[in-house]
Amino acid sequence: MNSAADKRVTLADVAKLAGVSKQTVSRVVNGSEHVTEDTRTRVLQCIDTLGFRPSALARQLSTGRSQTIGVVSNGGQGYLVSGVAYLGMVRQADKMGYALLIKEMTDFSSGSIRTMLDYLIERQVDGVIWAGPEIGDSHAWLDTFDAASLPMPLVAINAKPRPGVDTVSFDNFEAGRVATRHLLSLGRKNIGHIAGPTNRWVSQQRVEGWKAALAEAGTSEMARNVVEGDWDVHTGGPGLRRLLEICPKLDAVFVGSDRMAIGVLAEAHKLGLRVPEDLAVMGVDNLPESAYLIPPLTSMTQDTPRMAEVALRLLVRRICERRGEPYPEACAIPENPLLTHDLVVRQSTLCGKLASK
Amino acid sequence: MNSAADKRVTLADVAKLAGVSKQTVSRVVNGSEHVTEDTRTRVLQCIDTLGFRPSALARQLSTGRSQTIGVVSNGGQGYLVSGVAYLGMVRQADKMGYALLIKEMTDFSSGSIRTMLDYLIERQVDGVIWAGPEIGDSHAWLDTFDAASLPMPLVAINAKPRPGVDTVSFDNFEAGRVATRHLLSLGRKNIGHIAGPTNRWVSQQRVEGWKAALAEAGTSEMARNVVEGDWDVHTGGPGLRRLLEICPKLDAVFVGSDRMAIGVLAEAHKLGLRVPEDLAVMGVDNLPESAYLIPPLTSMTQDTPRMAEVALRLLVRRICERRGEPYPEACAIPENPLLTHDLVVRQSTLCGKLASK
DNA sequence: CTGAAAGCGCTTACAG
């Protein structure tokens, strides 16, 4: 009898049963204080017997806020962003009372971007996280983006900081520099770098960091020892082989991702190169698995869930600001924060001798 | 001037400018045929000049459909489900014109479940994917679940099939059996199993499959060689050590996840056990990395994105059925399908001699 | 082909 097939129970139904106005029921539902304890309990009871569930849709339409944040990603390529980062976002969104509306983009033509933004506007999301990785000129539209042209605030993650656009990214330049310095500090003389795709902002920054470290050490000639991978494990091996062609005396390699580094370790093993004695290897990401590789992999920890969290908080801050409301303390995020990686040294770069220098 | 701060442009605004009724504008927006080419172009032009974006919210309220599917997950534990599976869902949802509303649960008390369902009802999602892994009695509520009590259909993934509840899962029993048969076929006599958490349905099924294979082979005495892990890489090593205590002559191990298998490989290496000569090792998941481990890992491929896709299609089918509408061909999914894993044999179980038997 | 009316289920001022 109380089946879902029945018509939806509305505020009006409750009001009628309780013998009050919709108004009053609304007050009870929203916890207004201006209701007698008497009527409140009566209304609550009617809500219960009728199994009333307020329609969020209707509320959203009248209040103009959807308590929803749109997340635009590109699933195919952003492995980490799509997986681990979601966890950070979902959790944070939940805490702040927002739901996440997930959308995916497959190309970044200006038409597709317009369509996506229009969709989000139609859905009236309260804010947008632009989570697609910056590939080529995929984010070029942000260069001329006028924040005021969008009815809701937008925060980009893992993209190049731009004036007028909120961005939460890792300091990939610094990551490249710290990694390279580490290999230099081991006394390695022929270091190579297997970068991520060269059209990625993240990769480019890491390459710049690597160059900077080499320059600091007066060894800029190594800068040509760079090959391109695609982040994925299967490009690690071929990357190593190409590096060995460029630089046969290669004795260390800074790999752009732990997954490619796994490929490098496999290839080194196949080639009979001892790690770290003959070849020091390090990656970026510090996957849970990395500590258990053979040998355990030195890496740069990248706290992706944290990036997602910070982005969400910043977004909520912007949402509140636009509405002229105070924002929660937790949302006091600095402008365009650059999150840092941490170096975790393990056996793949640490051979007894050199380490204890 | 056309800033977003301005009031929202509505159907009425367009109607006024075009000198027609809201009605007609609505027809144009929704591509109705009963509009003169003349008025259509005029209206379209007005839409363009005004930058009109129809409010999905308002449409949803009047049509009663949100074109949104609620996905309930539990981020902390469902690494794969939360990451890779989302990609399959998002993609499929997009194709079928739905957006995904992501929610996370941290506990499975009946109160939390009720709250979550109420939330989804309030949001008026068109359907629900229940994606939390089945842990202990987390899904017990489904045993007495009356589908008609929910205003929208629900599909559970990776859970025990139950009468009256749509479920899309892997055939983990068969996976356990196939894996164990593989190790038996190699001539191994002392096989062990590192299971996932014993309170997980998935783990239990695999253990049952493993027992079944042993029974078939008349070697049920091996069935006691089971220890529990938590799916994660760090429990692989300890798992192996405990197995060696139980069964010092251990010569093969069926590991419940590739990530734990990575831990096992690391531990075996540390103990001086040769893989596969002394110890054959295999996992489940067939991660991209697994082919590049040392040695390359035999595994059972688990197409998680496909599970997500299938679940979404089945859900869309149910949504259409409830409304008495025909459903897309792609949604003709069988009831409670069990997806299968594929055995991928690699070096970690394949030593020359035994393999060529 | 086109339009006036009523309704989706809430909330926001405004009175009492």
Added chain:
DNA sequence: CTGAAAGCGCTTACAG
């Protein structure tokens, strides 16, 4: 403390 009215922006019959 409580209620009648108008409105959020669209769509669904019903007429013409």
